[in-house]
Amino acid sequence: MKIVDLITWFEAWANPAWCESWDNCGWQIEPGVLQEKARVLVCLTPTLAVMEEAIAENANLIFAHHPLIFNPLKSLRTGEAIAEMVRLAFTHNIGIYSAHTNFDQVQDGTADVLAQILELKEVTPIVPTQAGLGYGRVGLLEPFLTLQELLAAIQTRLAPPNLIFSPTTDLQQIISRVAVLGGSGAGYISAVAKTGAQAYLTSDCKFHQFQESRDAYGGLRQRNLILIDAGHYATERPACDRLVQKFQSLNLDWVQLSQKDEDFRQFFA
Template identity: 30%
Template sequence: MKLADVIAVLESAYPPKTAEKWDAVGLVCGDPADEVTRVLVCVDPTSAIVQEAVEAGAQLVLAHHPLLLKGVNGVPADDPKGALVHKLIRNGAALYCAHTNADSAQPGVSDALAKAIGLTVTGPLEEAADAPGIGRVGELAEAEPLRAFVQRVADALPATVQGVRAAGDPERLVKRVAVCGGAGDSFLGTVRRLGVDAYVTADLRHHPASEHVESGGPALVDVAHWASEWPWCEQAAGILRSAFGGRVDVLVSTRRTDPWTVGATSPSAGGLA
């Protein structure tokens, strides 16, 4: 298959026109006329991922996060991001990014997160004019305490230094849940209006989370950004496998690209209540 054929499938599943205006999606480097026999799917196009792609003999890295989100004037090899572009090109590998267009697709990033947790999706978290919408709302088969739900989320996602934390009454029953892969604190007002029992997302900040809980909003479940989006990798891989029927080998990277590498907990609260 040609790279152009793979791109056509990806852009059918994740239309570039649905990406946010500030986003940078699509082909970063690579010749659409080149042959592709192996693809590596990942969340972050880091140096470790590029090395993995080279070692695996992949001709395409499909990443969720853009490599060049902000405008650049060049990609010199002595620049960290430029070095990745040069390494990809030297090894005959292309880089394609599907970011907010994968967030708003159906199925998309939040569908993959909802499925991993065990939710039956009932609709989007927020409607969109030209796309299925951002985030998802779904239901568990049976209500369970927040304490158990947090463990469910932790069991469903890859382990990170941060782990999974929640804000709310540990015994609060959870059945109807909103999810948003990636940073989702901009939707705190939305989930409050929707009346869900819990909201699963990443990158929640102290003050917005505290104010949300104090105002009586749904329980918050905060996971690592990378972990919340990693289930999408298998979804995207499945789309390519289905489209090419074994003619393209599609691999999902299990390399943890979450930036945090060391964590610690205090042995006691130091006398604080």
């Protein structure tokens, strides 16, 4: 399959026109590879390490979740990471394509894969954007789990380096309804609370957002939503793996999940 045909197939599933106004989905760098047979390296974040991996593997397309370019560039200078990525992309004829907030909304996208990993049933979007699609997912656990069992399942299935959750006095409380959103999802706490979810799995949560999940309106009433932060990498990387599986079904010339992708946070034991 040619790269142009792969991108056409993908955009019929996750249209880049669905991305948020602040986002930058679609081609980041296209050095003239559209008619080549697709050799694809899938990653969460396009970095110089991933580019070096693509060069070593003779890939001609880096398919990333996170955009390489978020804001309009004012200059490209030697020694800058984006400038070096551009130089290497054109030197080695490697395209870089991003599927970000459009990929977050679709079936088998970032949120949907998290819901599947937790085996949620009767799943619906937290915030619908169009028919059957939207940001985040909320659904039922079958069978129900204690909070301790849910946390253990998340730790086992996502393997985050550090799992953070709201303070609670009862790890044995029964959890039946769970919301999930890969990446930075703390801005959806209010929307999640309206779904009736008891626990919300996401990432990049700040100190006061843990308070917000428990206490609404400055503590005047209880919200009692258990916020669970498994980290940006752990909550989005599984969707990249699923994307590789979907690409493999298209019988591409070559496709692989990056081994140089990395979590940019480390925790001292």
